[in-house]
Amino acid sequence: MSYLLPALVGLVCFAMLAAAFVAIRGAGMAIAILAAGLVSLMASVLFLVLAAPDVAMTEAAIGSGLTTFLLFFVLGRVRGGEKEEGGHG
Amino acid sequence: MVHVVMATGFLLILIGFYGALTHRNLLRMIVAFTVADTGVNVVIVSVGHMRGRSAPILDRAVAAADAVQRIIDPVPQALVLTAIVIGVGVTALMLAYAWRIYRQHRTLDIARLTALKG
Amino acid sequence: MVKRLVALALLAVFGLVFATLLTGYAPDAELNQTARYYAERTAADLGAANIVTAIIVTYRGLDTLGEVTVLFLAAAIVGLVLAEGAHDRSRMRPPVGELLTTGTRFLVPMILLLGAYVFVNGHLTPGGGFQGGAIIASAVLLMLLADPLRHFSHRLISAIESLAGILYVAIGIAGLFLAGGFLDNRILPLGNLGELASAGAIPLIYSLIGLKVGAEFSSMLASLSETEEP
Numbered sequence: 302m303s304y305l306l307p308a309l310v311g312l313v314c315f316a317m318l319a320a321a322f323v324a325i326r327g328a329g330m331a332i333a334i335l336a337a338g339l340v341s342l343m344a345s346v347l348f349l350v351l352a353a354p355d356v357a358m359t360e361a362a363i364g365s366g367l368t369t370f371l372l373f374f375v376l377g378r379v380r381g382g383e384k385e386e387g388g389h390g
Numbered sequence: 391m392v393h394v395v396m397a398t399g400f401l402l403i404l405i406g407f408y409g410a411l412t413h414r415n416l417l418r419m420i421v422a423f424t425v426a427d428t429g430v431n432v433v434i435v436s437v438g439h440m441r442g443r444s445a446p447i448l449d450r451a452v453a454a455a456d457a458v459q460r461i462i463d464p465v466p467q468a469l470v471l472t473a474i475v476i477g478v479g480v481t482a483l484m485l486a487y488a489w490r491i492y493r494q495h496r497t498l499d500i501a502r503l504t505a506l507k508g
Numbered sequence: 509m510v511k512r513l514v515a516l517a518l519l520a521v522f523g524l525v526f527a528t529l530l531t532g533y534a535p536d537a538e539l540n541q542t543a544r545y546y547a548e549r550t551a552a553d554l555g556a557a558n559i560v561t562a563i564i565v566t567y568r569g570l571d572t573l574g575e576v577t578v579l580f581l582a583a584a585i586v587g588l589v590l591a592e593g594a595h596d597r598s599r600m601r602p603p604v605g606e607l608l609t610t611g612t613r614f615l616v617p618m619i620l621l622l623g624a625y626v627f628v629n630g631h632l633t634p635g636g637g638f639q640g641g642a643i644i645a646s647a648v649l650l651m652l653l654a655d656p657l658r659h660f661s662h663r664l665i666s667a668i669e670s671l672a673g674i675l676y677v678a679i680g681i682a683g684l685f686l687a688g689g690f691l692d693n694r695i696l697p698l699g700n701l702g703e704l705a706s707a708g709a710i711p712l713i714y715s716l717i718g719l720k721v722g723a724e725f726s727s728m729l730a731s732l733s734e735t736e737e738p
Contacts, residue, residue: 306391310391311394314397314398317402318398318401321405321425322405324405324409324422325406325409325413325422326409330417334421337424337425340425340428344428344432347432348435351392351395351438351439352445353445353462353467354447354634355445355467355558355561355634355639356467358626359470359471359474359475360428360431362639362642362643363474363638363639364431364474366642367646368481371485371728372417372420372424372481372485374732374733375488378492378735379417379488379492393530396530396533400526400530403526404522404523404526407519407522408515408519411511411518412511412512437533439535440536440537441535446547446558446560447558447560448550448551448558448559448701449557449702454550454551454701457550458544461547461559463540464543464563465542468564472571472575474638475579479579479583480582482586483582483586486586486590486732490589
């Protein structure tokens with residue numbers, strides 16, 4: 302039982318780093334934005350494990366939800382303007 | 391455990407900085423900034439954590455009398471709460487300006503935005 | 509290529525600094541002085557069960573006022589930057605589908621209720637004005653998704669926003685006269701720890717913050733959605 306929590310933390314940390322890598326190097330803009338949202342969502346899980354439920358709620362609602370939607374709003378407006386490096390997702 | 395989380399936060403900051411410095415697409419740079427932002431928040435929250443203690447909320451499990459021995463540091467949490475909210479405000483500002491630039495120049499590639507060079 | 513090398517060198521320096529910080533870090537065994545003060549005094553002084561809320565709303569209330577102001581400025585600048593060219597909205601768009609429209613009608617009141625629940629209970633449970641405000645803004649977002657041509661009344665949003673702001677400052681000034689200082693929550697009875705009607709003015713202030721933050725996020729979303737596609 303005492304190994305369960307550190308294992309979970311290690312897994313979430315690894316997934317966060319992988320998602321961050323996708324957000325920077327991923328093929329399409331839409332995938333990058335989703336990956337950045339995923340990093341925020343995993344961070345909110347980490348905050349919960351670190352006994353910070355207030356911060357976890359804020360990160361899930363604002364950092365993960367609103368920021369991703371704002372980015373997608375703008376991505377929808379500039380479709381076609383991001384031809385270089387990767388192009389469309 | 392805290393060290394693992396802190397190392398992850400630092401690595402997220404580095405990944406975000408790398409993305410923001412090497413990409414030429416404004417939208418990509420903004421995404422990289424949000425990743426670095428998350429990394430900073432993870433580091434600050436992990437500083438406040440203490441092994442074997444619970445969240446700074448008083449209830450039946452944590453009485454007010456022995457709160458000093460039972461709860462973790464609430465100050466970094468309050469700090470990060472503020473940082474997240476301000477972070478989304480900053481992101482929205484960056485996005486609004488990026489959209490404005492796109493409308494005027496029809497590109498998000500900073501290499502082609504020669505008018506911005508002094 | 510030179511640019512990438514410079515970036516990598518910069519990151520190496522940062523990495524070195526972070527590695528030094530990480531290897532030299534040892535978690536505290538005891539709360540430091542500030543945290544100890546908050547842990548010992550919050551329940552007796554303010555009657556709030558959630559210490560993070562107590563810090564945000566009362567101990568560092570002035571900072572939160574500043575934070576909400578910064579958020580207001582951000583929303584205002586977003587509106588200003590995106591203001592021009594937001595006229596041509598008569599073009600037909602494909603309908604969004606029955607499921608989304610009906611689902612929105614069903615879900616929006618519940619999301620609003622959840623948001624209100626989160627910020628009213630901010631002094632007892634995790635959550636509060638900022639989280640509740642974001643939840644309320646997500647209801648607005650759902651309405652925008654269901655009907656992209658819907659025009660939200662900016663006047664209504666800004667009326668809610670400024671009313672909440674004025675009441676927030678008024679409660680702060682009332683604390684100056686009736687209690688210990690600006691934004692002191694003891695202008696109302698503290699009540700019993702753990703009850704909904706406790707912690708003085710904290711639930712009231714956090715609800716106002718929730719309305720204000722919800723209005724600010726909604727205005728950001730509304731101005732972004734009103735931009736026309738190029």
